[in-house]
Amino acid sequence: MNTVIDVLPFSALVIAGFMLFVWMLSLILKDASIVDFFWGLGFIAVAAANFTKPEAPTNRSVMVLVLTLIWGLRLAVYIYIRNRGKGEDFRYQAMRRKYGRRFGIVSLFTVFLFQGLILGIVSLPIQISINAAAPDRLVFFDYFGALVFMTGWLFETVADWQLFVFKSDPQNKGLPLQSGLWRYSQHPNYFGESLIWVGLFIIAFSVHHGILSIASPLLMFFLLLKVSGIPLLKKQFEKRPAYNEYMSKTSAFIPMPPKHKA
DSSP, rough: OHHHHHHHHHHHHHHHHHHHHHHHHHHHOTTTTHHHHHHHHHHHHHHHHHHHHHSSSOHHHHHHHHHHHHHHHHHHHHHHHHHSOOOOOOHHHHHHHHHHHHHHHHHIIIIIIHHHHHHHHTTHHHHHHHHHSSSSSHHHHHHHHHHHHHHHHHHHHHHHHHHHHHHSSSGGTTTOOOGGGGGGOOOOOHHHHHHHHHHHHHHHHTTTTGGGHHHHHHHHHIIIIIIHHHHHHHHHHSHHHHHHHHHHHSSSSSSSOOOOOO
């Protein structure tokens, strides 16, 4: 059985190598936005690298690898379709203008390796679960965690699809989506994403040192609720009257029935 002390340095090397590759590719393509596409694939790389260690795989490690695959591949395909033909994201364009010729080396640390650090923390349940030799059978936490994961995955998948279809219609430009899952939450995709990492933590909780992976869902909640998720989108749309009305009656995160004005 690999201890956490063995697992973390190995995964760190895998993540660093993966992010260096993506960074070099971004220099060739002159597009730092590819880091968004490769985000989900990075988790697959970590899971696959740990799965291929000499130790015999367990039912748990196979299950976690499969769950990581269906999450990472779906996310990568969705981001590719969503961003296809749109060029580099405005955030990275602004960085290019600010740093000029230094953008390449600056992006290595502030974009790619920084996201690699976040990837390493968020993927802790994957790393620990795949490397755990005991218990050698699936237990309650494995089944319950997988159920929570799949609930979140379905929630996120449906929400992303509904938003993609809505934005594909030019008549909806500048308007909020207020039907489907978006009727009950301003960010049903983020809610689903949070359930995914809670589910993986529950699976890891059943193994030795699994409690350490609590950092994963906590960090994800912090990023979604306080940093790059809800606050960023709220700042972008809060000046639009249609969005203000939508936000006033719709739960910000946890799906709930919309409020009715008196």
